[in-house]
Amino acid sequence: MPALYRKPSPPSDDKRWKIVETRMRRMGNRPAALIEALHSAQEAFGYLDENALLFVGDTLGVPHSRVYGVATFYSFFTLKPQGEHTCVVCTGTACYINGAKDILAGLERELGVRPKQTTPDNKVSVLTARCLGACSLAPAVIVDGEVAGKVKAGELIARLEAM
Ligand code: FES
Structure with a gap:
């Protein structure tokens, strides 16, 4: 040095x-x-x-x-300032075939937000990741740093909307 x-x-x-x-x-x-x-x-x-x-x-x-x-x-990194809450959707193979696609579609349809975007009210930012290492929980997401498994799109959206 x-x-x-x-x-x-x-x-x-x-x-x-x-x-x-x-x-x-x-x-x-x-x-x-x-x-x-x-x-x-x-x-x-x-x-x-x-x-x-x-x-x-x-x-x-x-x-x-x-x-x-x-x-x-690397798509995992985001340089944008984030909304109050962050939702990382795993799009690894196990999660993808178990519903990650529906989750992403639901987020876009219901909250108007795609990966790497933040909702217009600045509440929720959506990111994607490749395999979070929790494949047995597929589809997995991380909301504000906490892993949630076997996620259903509707439940996740309701949870995010209530935040
Ligand atoms: S593929 Fe999603 S946790 Fe492994």
Whole structure:
């Protein structure tokens, strides 16, 4: 590490940054940890804003262009500010054949929102992910960080509408 290296400061005092920092440190604060670190930041905050991208890039020594490149290349990452609630619909094979398609269709029909979009009232943002690792629960979704399994489109929509 160069003598003048100064550890970048997190964008805010939000405790969730500690989680992200710990994850990056465990992986040696190296450029190779970029995707993992972005996942960790997105898990913690629901989306990646500019400050998050710059902080992760600076901590891992990755050029900002590369950070943006990676964050925009992978469909799992979203750079948009999110609605109050986040609903991640798994579109992995098990979930897809067990109803993820109906869930996405229902969200679009009833709430007017497609993946990577936020409802006009800014309440709910919809994201998709490839296999959440809970295939026995297919179709699975994550609402505000909590996994829900064997989800029925109608029930999910009712729950989101009530939020
Ligand atoms: S395919 Fe959805 S959890 Fe694995």
